[in-house]
Amino acid sequence: MISLSNQHVVIVGGSSGIGLATGTLAKQLGADVTLISRDAAKLKQIASQLDSVRIAIADFADEAATDAAFANLPPIHHVYVAAGSFVGGNILEGKMADFRRAIDTRIWGSVHVVRAAVPKMSATGSLTFTGGLSTDRPVKGAWATAVATAAAEQLARALALELAPLRVNAIAPGWTDTPMWNDILGAEKQAIFGGVATQVPMKRLSLATEVAQAVIFLMQSATVTGEVLHVDGGHRLV
Numbered sequence: 001m002i003s004l005s006n007q008h009v010v011i012v013g014g015s016s017g018i019g020l021a022t023g024t025l026a027k028q029l030g031a032d033v034t035l036i037s038r039d040a041a042k043l044k045q046i047a048s049q050l051d052s053v054r055i056a057i058a059d060f061a062d063e064a065a066t067d068a069a070f071a072n073l074p075p076i077h078h079v080y081v082a083a084g085s086f087v088g089g090n091i092l093e094g095k096m097a098d099f100r101r102a103i104d105t106r107i108w109g110s111v112h113v114v115r116a117a118v119p120k121m122s123a124t125g126s127l128t129f130t131g132g133l134s135t136d137r138p139v140k141g142a143w144a145t146a147v148a149t150a151a152a153e154q155l156a157r158a159l160a161l162e163l164a165p166l167r168v169n170a171i172a173p174g175w176t177d178t179p180m181w182n183d184i185l186g187a188e189k190q191a192i193f194g195g196v197a198t199q200v201p202m203k204r205l206s207l208a209t210e211v212a213q214a215v216i217f218l219m220q221s222a223t224v225t226g227e228v229l230h231v232d233g234g235h236r237l238v
């Protein structure tokens with residue numbers, strides 16, 4: 001198993017939820033951690049709580065901003081792209097701007113990160129993208145998210161060949177209790193979570209820390225590449 005001690009781990013989307021949990025765990029395992037996201041105030045607050053974490057501000061849908069955020073970073077061992085969100089909307093009635101955002105962030109954003117990060121990466125390092133349960137179980141009215149997660153997973157498989165020996169994988173979380181759902185589900189969050197839990201074979205949602213453990217596994221596993229690791233309590237099977 002690859003030690004994370006003194007390895008530089010960069011988390012794009014590191015200010016909340018699964019990304020923050022992964023950065024925190026990597027730090028506990030001895031890594032030098034950089035957290036990137038759009039919200040400077042949120043990142044500064046996190047940096048004041050986590051000992052010696054580097055922060056950088058960028059919207060990774062913006063190629064120039066992503067390049068600028070990576071330009072000043074030291075050599076990199078592992079990158080996890082957590083940034084993204086659930087984008088709903090019926091294809092005939094939703095806003096094109098929302099649909100474009102779903103693709104621009106998860107797909108073009110990931111491509112921007114690859115182009116900015118790989119020239120700084122060690123050949124024994126790894127990249128991990130974020131797909132999701134919606135690849136296997138699309139939610140009616142959220143087609144853009146399903147297409148975006150599927151594309152992120154396929155990007156990992158394609159780049160595992162193109163960038164080898166660098167390893168490239170994807171994590172595919174199921175329903176996970178993170179701040180992402182606060183705005184999307186609002187006051188109905190707990191009721192909806194309760195309903196989802198009854199459908200999951202494991203009978204509960206995942207925690208961000210549990211998905212983070214799987215991301216760290218992908219960083220540390222020297223011969224795992226082109227893999228999509230599902231952390232969904234078996235939800236995709238039912």
Ligand SMILES: NC(=O)c1ccc[n+]([C@@H]2O[C@H](COP(=O)([O-])OP(=O)(O)OC[C@H]3O[C@@H](n4cnc5c(N)ncnc54)[C@H](OP(=O)(O)O)[C@@H]3O)[C@@H](O)[C@H]2O)c1
Pocket residue numbers: 012013014015016017018019036037038039042058059060061082083084085086105109130131132133172173174175176177178179180181208
């Ligand atoms: N939670 C779930 O149930 C679930 C299920 C399947 C897949 N996922 C996926 O897992 C990933 C993490 O989700 P989460 O639940 O941890 O969400 P979260 O708590 O909302 O965290 C998302 C993170 O991404 C950052 N971010 C969003 N858009 C960005 C952009 N354009 N540029 C840079 N940073 C950006 C956010 O920070 P700023 O707002 O400060 O930029 C935040 O740090 C997402 O891709 C999500 O779609 C989540």
